[in-house]
Amino acid sequence: MFRRLFWFLTGAATGVWATTKVNRALRRLSPDSLAATAADRALETGARLRTFAHDVRAGMAQREGELHDALGLTGADRGDRRPAPREPDNELPAPRRGIAYNAYDRKDEH
Template sequence: MFRRAFWFTAGAAAGVWATTKVNRQIKKLTPESLAAQAADRAVEAGHRIKDFALDVKAGMTRREDELNDALGLTRDPDRPDNVTALPGPRRLHALENDQDIHRSKFSYNRNEDH
């Protein structure tokens, strides 16, 4: 008698456990649940892409600063857009060359030949 009661209880418990497990899986496969899972994964992917882009930007900035230091380029605080400028002697030489081009006797209008 106790043996039958034990197996009956064990079978009922296994049936309840299996039914609960199956119902949970069925709920996971409903269209609403699948849509929610897809939305959560899309948001997660967006965060990963954003973090990657921020890491790339930080690396680019760090590398640009390294190259500017290696080339002797500095940031010009007088310019509003904070553009990298040539250091003193190079900048003066570049400005002198630019003025010489404008003073030259040759015209650089490409439409004159036509």
Template structure:
């Protein structure tokens, strides 16, 4: 008799446990519950994207500061070096132009060619 009572109780407990588990799953799968879960996931993803964007912005500001220091862009305007001028002399004036009488020309911010094969 005790054996039958034990198995009856074990079966009833297993049935209650299974019924409870199934009812919880069914409640999770209702449209309202699914919508709430989706909204929670969307909010969580939005927070993660916002945190990522803030990290990227902080990195950009830090890198711009590093580049500004390396290039001297953050220096006070009085501390900047003077402008450079290149002197170009007109050694062969044009025959038809009388305004080129060996005048010296100054070019602001000259660019130089670094081609090693040029004029060699």
């Protein structure tokens, strides 16, 4: 009697556990969840790339200063013809809900 009750409860617990796991996996693999995950990873990658680009620019400026000091060049000698850094172009329209939007596919700029 106890043996049957033990195996019945073990089977019921295993069934509940398996159902919970499957439901979590289905929720995680839904299109909305996959899109949100991809968007989060894209934003994270963009932030990492911006940080990397900033570090590269800082290293380039430092190395350029070291080379100018080593060669004895001053600001007047080299003309200081470096252009001012550009501001990011934030003039793209907001995407419309429910329509796939590609910023490079704008009709008004062609």
